[in-house]
Structures are given as C-alpha cells and as structure tokens.
Amino acid sequence: MDLNGKVAIVTGGKRGIGKAISKMLLKEGVNLAICSKNEEDLDLVEKELKIVANNPPLCRAVDIRNGTAVSSFIQDVYHFFGKIDILINNAATIRTGLLEEMTEEDWELLIDTNLKGPFLTMKYVIPYMKQNSSGLIINICSGLSKTAYPNFSIHCASKFGLRGMSLAVKEELKKDNIQIMILNPSSVDTDIWNYIEGDYNHKKMVSSDEVAASVLFMLKNSTNCTIDELDIAPKQGIVLR
C-alpha cells in the first residue's frame, strides 16, 4: 500500500509504541488522528508531531472505554479528513498480580480498555471503511495473546480476547476488502512497565521504533497479500529478568 495521502487513526498515540507508529506514519505522508486517555501533555506531543512532517495531526483526549466519546471522535476524523483508511488499535493498559489479589476494578480497567476499546473503535470505523470498499485495521495484541504467563491473568484474558475477536472480524470483513492484521509485540521498552512488578532488563527489550517498523512492513505489504499475524520479541525471549 502506498501510504501517502491515506488517513489513519492511532489510539494511544501519545506515548510509547503509539507515538513511534504515529511518527512513522507522518513521515510516510499519512493524514493522522491520534487519541490518548489524558489531555495532559497532548499539546506538547501535538507540537512534536507537527515538526515531523507537513501534515499536522488531529490530537484528541478520548477514553476508548466510552462508546459516545469514541463514536464522536471517529465522526470528527471522518468529517475532517473525508475518509478513514487505516485504524491502529494500540491503546491498552496493564495491571499484574496473583488472580486472588486482583480487584474488580482491575478487571474492569483491563477488559474495558484492552478489549471493549478496540471493539468500539472497530464498530464505529468499519462502516466508513465499508463505504469506501477498503480498509486496514492492525490490532496490537501481545505475546501474551498466545502464551499464558503467571501474574498476568486478566491481561492475558484481555489480549487473548482481542486476538480472538480480531480473527473473527477478519472473517466477517473479507468480502468487504477490509483487512485485519494482528501484531504481537513482547517486552518493548515503554512506560507500561511502570505498572508491572519485577526486575526487568530494559536494555535487552525491543524498542518502540522496531515495533513501528513492523507496522510499516505490514502496511506496505497489504496490496496483493495480507499478513495475518506478526510476532516481535527480544532475541533472548519474551520476558527478561
């Protein structure tokens, strides 16, 4: 796919992997809309993204757990840019611990952010893609979408769920020329590790730029073929102590 002039939405584009993907897309000439949960520092990130390329991004604080907010954001993106070609479902959060120590609030936070959020963004983006008879959605799942790991039970539930939902929607959308791809990163050096207990070697982790390069590879190789799923992890393995 030639990305120049395409319109993309990146959820959680303010930090970490989402910010690296956003910069990469802008450099490719994409018209970009990003959202993050909090308003804080969004103006600074907007300024930072504006100097990457000549196509200034639309930056909004939108909680992807809230259907009304997601629907209104996606309508705004459509009316601003006139179409929506690409959706990168990147925003997520994490809490860890033994299952019996986890709270109902932890459950609601993780399932609503990591699973309901992508459900809502896809629900409201797909009709615009159908109208255009084309679209590409990349759902950022995780190594923990396929491999269980102790202390990550609710996170695994949310990410296994997102992977399952992605595979089912992929089948629904084949006839509409809308592709769903799954990217499973593991151990990427971002702020998300502030919520994970344990001693991890951040120097051996994958960088956000390496994940963004994988997203670019998936997007570029989507004209005549589709990449169902891509795993990216440190050479030494999924989780490093």
Ligand SMILES: NC(=O)c1ccc[n+]([C@@H]2O[C@H](COP(=O)([O-])OP(=O)(O)OC[C@H]3O[C@@H](n4cnc5c(N)ncnc54)[C@H](OP(=O)(O)O)[C@@H]3O)[C@@H](O)[C@H]2O)c1
């Ligand atoms: N880092 C890793 O090792 C790793 C491994 C496997 C998979 N992943 C996946 O990669 C993706 C990005 O992770 P990351 O490490 O870059 O995370 P991060 O640095 O913690 O950034 C998460 C982003 O998501 C946004 N976000 C969180 N909750 C949201 C909500 N309810 N509504 C809207 N936006 C919300 C945050 O907004 P604010 O900036 O406003 O807080 C932030 O911009 C996630 O899907 C994660 O599960 C990461």
